[in-house]
Amino acid sequence: xxxxxxxxxxxxxxxxxxxxxxxxxxSLAQEVRDFLVDSIAKTGGHFAANLGVVELTLALHRVFDSxxxxxxxDVGHQAYVHKMLTGRREQFPTLRKxxxxxxxxxxxxSPHDMFGTGHASTSLSAGLGMAVARDLSGQDYNVVSVIGDxxxxxxxxxxxxxxxxxxxxxxxxxxxxxxxxxxxxxxxxSKYLTRLRTDPTYSKAKxxxxxxxxxxxAIGNRLTKTLERFxxxxxxxxxxxxxxxxxxxxxxxxxxxxDLLGLIRVLEDAKxxxxxxxxxxxxxxxxxxxSAEDAPDKFHAWPSAAKEKAAPSYTNVFADALIDLxxxxxxxxxxxxxxxxxxxxxxxARYFPERMFDVGIAEQHATTFCAGLSTAGKKPVFAVYSxxxxxxxxxxxxxxxxxxxxxxxxxxxxxxxGPDGETHQGAFDLAYLxxxxxxxxxxxxxxxxxxxxxxTAFSLDSPVAVRYPRADGVGVQMDEQPCILxxxxxxxxREGKDFAILALxxxxxxxxxVASVLSASHGIETTVVNMRFVKxxxxxxxxxxxxxxxxxxxxxxxxxxxxxxxxVVEVLADAGLTARVLRRxxxxxxxxxxxRGELLAELGLVPDQLVEDxxxxxxxxxxxxxxxx
Numbered sequence: 189x190x191x192x193x194x195x196x197x198x199x200x201x202x203x204x205x206x207x208x209x210x211x212x213x214x215s216l217a218q219e220v221r222d223f224l225v226d227s228i229a230k231t232g233g234h235f236a237a238n239l240g241v242v243e244l245t246l247a248l249h250r251v252f253d254s255x256x257x258x259x260x261x262d263v264g265h266q267a268y269v270h271k272m273l274t275g276r277r278e279q280f281p282t283l284r285k286x287x288x289x290x291x292x293x294x295x296x297x298s299p300h301d302m303f304g305t306g307h308a309s310t311s312l313s314a315g316l317g318m319a320v321a322r323d324l325s326g327q328d329y330n331v332v333s334v335i336g337d338x339x340x341x342x343x344x345x346x347x348x349x350x351x352x353x354x355x356x357x358x359x360x361x362x363x364x365x366x367x368x369x370x371x372x373x374x375x376x377x378s379k380y381l382t383r384l385r386t387d388p389t390y391s392k393a394k395x396x397x398x399x400x401x402x403x404x405x406a407i408g409n410r411l412t413k414t415l416e417r418f419x420x421x422x423x424x425x426x427x428x429x430x431x432x433x434x435x436x437x438x439x440x441x442x443x444x445x446x447d448l449l450g451l452i453r454v455l456e457d458a459k460x461x462x463x464x465x466x467x468x469x470x471x472x473x474x475x476x477x478x479s480a481e482d483a484p485d486k487f488h489a490w491p492s493a494a495k496e497k498a499a500p501s502y503t504n505v506f507a508d509a510l511i512d513l514x515x516x517x518x519x520x521x522x523x524x525x526x527x528x529x530x531x532x533x534x535x536x537a538r539y540f541p542e543r544m545f546d547v548g549i550a551e552q553h554a555t556t557f558c559a560g561l562s563t564a565g566k567k568p569v570f571a572v573y574s575x576x577x578x579x580x581x582x583x584x585x586x587x588x589x590x591x592x593x594x595x596x597x598x599x600x601x602x603x604x605x606g607p608d609g610e611t612h613q614g615a616f617d618l619a620y621l622x623x624x625x626x627x628x629x630x631x632x633x634x635x636x637x638x639x640x641x642x643x644t645a646f647s648l649d650s651p652v653a654v655r656y657p658r659a660d661g662v663g664v665q666m667d668e669q670p671c672i673l674x675x676x677x678x679x680x681x682r683e684g685k686d687f688a689i690l691a692l693x694x695x696x697x698x699x700x701x702v703a704s705v706l707s708a709s710h711g712i713e714t715t716v717v718n719m720r721f722v723k724x725x726x727x728x729x730x731x732x733x734x735x736x737x738x739x740x741x742x743x744x745x746x747x748x749x750x751x752x753x754x755x756v757v758e759v760l761a762d763a764g765l766t767a768r769v770l771r772r773x774x775x776x777x778x779x780x781x782x783x784r785g786e787l788l789a790e791l792g793l794v795p796d797q798l799v800e801d802x803x804x805x806x807x808x809x810x811x812x813x814x815x816x817x
Contacts, residue, residue: 194219202249202273202300210449213250217242217448220269221475223277228268231283232607233291236474237266237336240366243448244469245269248332248362251455255299257330258318262311262339264292266364267301274300284607286782286790291607306611307576308526308549309342311335312361316352319359330360330459337365338526341548352464353436360458361437361466364445366473432466441468446475499661503600505635506656507532509642509670510569510598511539519567520646523547525554531571531600551576555583555595562593567646569596574603574614574655585624588651592626595652596645602631602655603693603745604774604788609781614655615774619750621653622723628652628675629723633696635661637720643670657694657745659784676724684713687806688733691743692719692752699743701795706802725755727763734760734767741770741802745793748773770805772798 195212196219198204208216220242228235246269248259254274261267271289272280276298282288293301303314315333322329339345340363352359429439438461443454451469458465500508514520514536521543528534528546537544547554551572558568577584577599588595602614621629628648632638638656645652681696682703691699696718703714715738717729733740742753753771760767772793779787788794792801 196220196223196272196277199273199277200275202254205246205250205273213246213448217246220246220272223272223280224268227280227283231281231285233283234265234268237366238268239475240445240471240473241266241334241364242269242475243446243451244334244362244364244471245273247448247451247455248334249273250452251459252330252332255302258302258315258332259300260303260311260315260318260331260333261293261305262333262335263308264305266334266336267293267305270300271298274298284609284781286786288781290609290781292609292611304611306608307579308339309335309344311339312345312348312352315361316348316355316357316359319357320355323357331358332360332362334362334364337363337367339549341526341550343550343552349432349435349437356436356463358462359464360455361464363441363466363468364471365442365469366471429466429468432468435464437464437466439466439468441466442470443467445469445471499635499663501658501660502632502635502638502656503530503532503658504535505638505661506571506598506600506642507535509639511536513642513646513670514540514543517567517646518543519565521545521561521566521568523554523558523561523568523570525549525551525570525572525576527571527573527576530573531598533571551580552583555580556587558595559583559587559591559593562588562595563591567594567596569598569645571598571600573601573612574599574617575601575612577617578620581620584621584627584651589624589626592650594649596642597651597653598642599653599655601658603657604779604784605658606784606787607781610778613774613779614658615747615779617653617655618722618744618746618752619754622750622755626650627723628721629655630673630721631655631693633679633681633691633693633718633720634664636664636666637718639666639670640673641720644673644675647672648675655693659694662694662697673720676721676726678720678726678729679718680715680729681718682714682716684715686712686714686738687802688715688717688738688740689743689802690717690719690730690740690752690756692722693745695743695745695793698793698795698798702798702802705795705799710803712802712806719752722752722755725752725759727759730756730759731763731765734763734765737767739768739770739806741772741798741805743793743798744773745788746773747776749776768805770801772801 195216221239224238252259261270276289279289284291290297292306293304295301295304302318311333312335315331319331322331335345429441432439440454440458444450454467458467510522522533522536523545524531524533525547526549528537533544547557554570558570561568577597599617601612602617605612605614618629621627628650630641632641641654645654682700684703687706689699689702696716699716703716706712706714719726740756742756744752746752748771751773753773757769760769775791
C-alpha cells in the first residue's frame, strides 16, 4: 500500500506552485506526465498536445496569479495540465464523460477557465479584449494568450495580431510551436516558423553582437543613441521574429519550451515589459512518451475504448466514394482545413496528391478557394466538420451561393458528436444552410445512400451540402455503382394508414423501430418516410399526407429551430393545409459532452421515449376529435 503523498496530490490551487523549490518543480513535471499517461489511457482524450505543454503550464501558473491574471488557451486541446493544477485533478476519471469534466476550458466549470474554447485561433482576440477591458477599468492584471503554430495559420489570429500591434496595449502572447496542429501544418506561416526554429546562425550571431556592444564604451547620450540604432539595425539582420515585430510586438525567442526553469525566467522578464510581447516557444508534441513523440498525429486524441465495427464509418464511406468518383472524373478536387485524417481525405491524398489541398485552419479561405476552383471548371469538394463550416457562413453565401457555383460541401460530424461537447455538436447546419438560395441540402439514411448523394452532388451545376454523422454505417449492402437521386424527392420506406414519421439521416432507422413497436404492441400502422432532402423538401409528399388527414411526427438529429421539421410545417402553412405535427430533434440549448447514445437518451431521441411521445400525441388528437364530434 502506498504510504506517501506525491507533490501533485498537494497541488489543489496554482498558488501552491510558488512555494515549491526548483528541484521540486522539476519532479512535479514528471509526476504530471505520469498522471497524464495513466489517466488518459483509461478515459481517452487529447494526449500528445497535453504532454507537450507540461513545462509551459507549470511555468505560467508559477509566474502568474490565476485567476486574477488571465490565462487564455487557444482550442483547449492542451488544457488538461491547467485543469489538473486548478483543483480538478480528482475529476479526471470523468473526463469527457456524460455529466463529467469537460475536455476543453469552460467558464462555468472553473474561475480559472477564462474563456470557453474548442475551435482554433480564438485566444488572441479574446485575450486582447480582456486586456483592453482591463485598461478601460483602470486595473493592472496580466493577460496571457497561448496559441499554437497550427492555430496561428487562421486568419482570425492574424487579425488579432494586427489589432494588438496597433493598440500597443500590454498583452503577452505565448506561441507554442510544436510543428503540428492535428495534422502537419501547412502554409507560409508554418515555413516561416520553421526557419526561425532551425536557423543555426541566430543564436551565435545574437551572442556575438551582444558581446561586441558590451565592449564599446557609452560616452554621452549621442553615442548611446547611435549604438542603440546600430544594435537595432544589426538585430534586424540576424534576429528572427521580424514578422511579429512588424506587427508591433516585442519578440522573445525561440525559447526551449521544455526547459522549465529557463522558461520561468523568460516569463518573469516578459511580465514586466509594456506593450504586446510574443514569446516563441519550441516544444515537442507528445513529450515524454516515445510513441506520441514519434507519431503525434496518431496520438492527438486517445480513444476511450476500442469497439468492434459492424460497418465502416460514414467518413470512410465518403472517402472511398470520392476516390471512386475521382478516378472517372479528373475535374474532382478535394479541400480540407487542417483535417485530412478526420475527414477521410488523407486516403484521397494517397491516390491523388496533386488534387488534394490542405489550406490550414482557414475555413473561410477554403470555401472561397473552392469557389475559385469551380469558376475554372473544377469540381471541388470541401470536407469539413459541421461546426467548423459555421466559421465560413458568409463565404458560403457571398462567394458560392450568390454565384450559384458547383461546390460540394461534405459536412462531417453532423448531429451529436459526443465527448467534445457544445463546441463540436453539429446541431445547426440545417438551420443555417436552409435559408440560402441555390443550395441543395441532403442527408443519407445509410452508407449506401451517402454514396448515391455524393454522385448526385457532382451531377449538379449548383452548390450542394451533404451532411452525415460521426458514426458507423448500419451495415447495408452497397450497390455496385452509385446512382443519381431525384432532387427533392423523399423515399417512403414503410407504409401505414394511421400515422406518419418523417425522418432524416440516422433517425430513419430509429423511426422504423418506433413504427414496429407501434404496430406490434398498439395496432398503429405507421408510414415511415426517409426525407433525404431538406432543401428542396418534398412538399408534394407532405401535402398528400396532410390531405389524407395523417398526423405526423418529424424526427431529426439537428436543431428543431429551423430544421427539417420546420421545413415541413412551413410547407403546410404556405399551402394553407391543416395537419397535426409533432416535431422531435435537438432542443434550443447547447448540448454538453457525453457518448452519442447517452445524449440521445437524455434528449428523448430513442425508440422507447419516441413511442411514448407518439402515443400521447395520437391520444390527444383522438380526444380532440371526440370532443368536436
